[in-house]
Amino acid sequence: MGAGHAHRLYRHAHSPVHALPPHTKLAAVFAFVVVVVSTPREAVWAFAVYAVLLALVARYARVPAGFLLKRLLIEVPFVAFAVLMPFVARGERVDVLGLSLSVNGLWGAWNVLAKGTLGVAASVLLAATTELRELLLGLQRLRLPPLLVQIASFMIRYGDVITDEMRRMRIARESRGFEARGVRHWGVLAKSAGALFIRSYERGERVHLAMVSRGYAGSMPVIDEVTASRAQWSYALALPLTALVVCLLGWAL
Amino acid sequence: MGPVTAETPSLDVSGLAFAYPDGHQALFGVDFRIGRGERVALLGPNGAGKTTLVLHLNGILTAGAGSVTVAGLPVGRRHMAEIRRKVGIVFQDPDDQLFMPTVREDVAFGPAAAGIKGAELEARVRGALEQVGMADFADRPPHHLSFGQRRRVAVATVLAMEPEILVLDEPSSNLDPASRRELADILRSLDVTVLMVTHDLPYALELCPRSLILSDGVIAADGPTGELLSDDVLMRAHRLELPFGFDPRSVTTSA
Numbered sequence A: 001m002g003a004g005h006a007h008r009l010y011r012h013a014h015s016p017v018h019a020l021p022p023h024t025k026l027a028a029v030f031a032f033v034v035v036v037v038s039t040p041r042e043a044v045w046a047f048a049v050y051a052v053l054l055a056l057v058a059r060y061a062r063v064p065a066g067f068l069l070k071r072l073l074i075e076v077p078f079v080a081f082a083v084l085m086p087f088v089a090r091g092e093r094v095d096v097l098g099l100s101l102s103v104n105g106l107w108g109a110w111n112v113l114a115k116g117t118l119g120v121a122a123s124v125l126l127a128a129t130t131e132l133r134e135l136l137l138g139l140q141r142l143r144l145p146p147l148l149v150q151i152a153s154f155m156i157r158y159g160d161v162i163t164d165e166m167r168r169m170r171i172a173r174e175s176r177g178f179e180a181r182g183v184r185h186w187g188v189l190a191k192s193a194g195a196l197f198i199r200s201y202e203r204g205e206r207v208h209l210a211m212v213s214r215g216y217a218g219s220m221p222v223i224d225e226v227t228a229s230r231a232q233w234s235y236a237l238a239l240p241l242t243a244l245v246v247c248l249l250g251w252a253l
Numbered sequence B: 001m002g003p004v005t006a007e008t009p010s011l012d013v014s015g016l017a018f019a020y021p022d023g024h025q026a027l028f029g030v031d032f033r034i035g036r037g038e039r040v041a042l043l044g045p046n047g048a049g050k051t052t053l054v055l056h057l058n059g060i061l062t063a064g065a066g067s068v069t070v071a072g073l074p075v076g077r078r079h080m081a082e083i084r085r086k087v088g089i090v091f092q093d094p095d096d097q098l099f100m101p102t103v104r105e106d107v108a109f110g111p112a113a114a115g116i117k118g119a120e121l122e123a124r125v126r127g128a129l130e131q132v133g134m135a136d137f138a139d140r141p142p143h144h145l146s147f148g149q150r151r152r153v154a155v156a157t158v159l160a161m162e163p164e165i166l167v168l169d170e171p172s173s174n175l176d177p178a179s180r181r182e183l184a185d186i187l188r189s190l191d192v193t194v195l196m197v198t199h200d201l202p203y204a205l206e207l208c209p210r211s212l213i214l215s216d217g218v219i220a221a222d223g224p225t226g227e228l229l230s231d232d233v234l235m236r237a238h239r240l241e242l243p244f245g246f247d248p249r250s251v252t253t254s255a
């Protein structure tokens, strides 16, 4: 499998979780998130069990807790939102340390916080154990619209080329004594952006020519057949299935 | 269409004329043939129509008049897939040619589009990368390679399709002298018909026993490279200049 394009969320290791085919992991995370979201918010213990399940997966994947927690910081904006809820929501209120808080808002905040954290943690685990390239293959395998997968592939491939072009244009600007300071210079920047767009567009045309020359006729040929054995599927789906049992218990109790 | 024999030329272009949609006529009746296994240079000043001609060879542009035949197969809508497999074009900028996330996938793209799978696909990819000496780079992303390495991989992407004829648009441009020589060694070692568009006249002399001069949309000369480059009148008439101090008469070529 392609070794390039290690992204910042990825953590290189050889673990049973890393070795799973990408589409089984994608399906497992998706199912896990659906189960978590459909769990009643009052079943507090269920969320604790989910957290333990994820911790187990992280251990299998040899992802250290510190790494996981640091990546969870993506979630901070949601936390801010959740913290506001008890203050602004209406309905029955309780007094905590002299502050009047809405009961409904408290539950709402808990709901967002618990489900959000679990969802983000599951995604971070997926990203930590799967390379970008593999994720794309997995999406392709899960029959996501091929056009979307192609667009994502090209973004990976040409992201650097375009950033490089941008850098060269900036160097050319600055070599001629230009420095962007304040609103007056935005016009120049806008023109550069326009030129960048045209250059990228023309490159797109040339790349398309090259693709057609090698027999491209509208769909990407399948180069790496990603297949999963029954054992690999059941291994990957153990997480959402266990979660489902917990969720059902949460509704029943 | 006659049976394909050893006599059938790899490429047969006759009476080819073409005007761009904006009315600018770039080719005015081009005629030439290239036999199987030949290495031929296509020389000519900027704007002569060389790239336009190349784009006709695999049917990206279609002739206004005249015809192109590849190994006995006419270039046209009917055989397009097969033509694209037989004619391997290496474009000038390898960043345009290498569009997949890894070298291996890029080299596999052409054969996979032709329906080759599994072990055979792997073998094709490995073979092509070995031919250009890039087998160790299979899993690297193309944009992390040096320019010369990218050019070599671009050649491999085309070799993996096992083409009848390899067409290179300015293969030596932007290469440092060592990469330029390495590419020459690779091209010499290949057992395919080669048509090489180039402004690098010493390179043409080194690699191609025969040259065509395209000028103002017609073939102005066709003959042994050494003779054409030594003909000062001809060279001046078509804006072709040898590098300072280079004398084609004093070069002995092994090709």
Ligand SMILES: Nc1ncnc2c1ncn2[C@@H]1O[C@H](COP(=O)(O)OP(=O)(O)OP(=O)(O)O)[C@@H](O)[C@H]1O
Pocket (backbone or CB within 6 Å): B020, B021, B022, B024, B025, B026, B044, B045, B046, B047, B048, B049, B050, B051, B052, B053
């Ligand atoms: N898309 C286009 N539309 C209109 N005219 C074009 C187009 N592309 C090329 N031409 C014109 O056709 C002529 C031949 O161009 P071509 O690119 O084939 O030249 P070339 O021999 O490859 O030149 P160079 O050595 O600079 O690469 C030129 O006069 C050019 O201006």
Ligand SMILES: [Mg+2]
Pocket (backbone or CB within 6 Å): B050, B051, B052
């Ligand atoms: Mg050209």
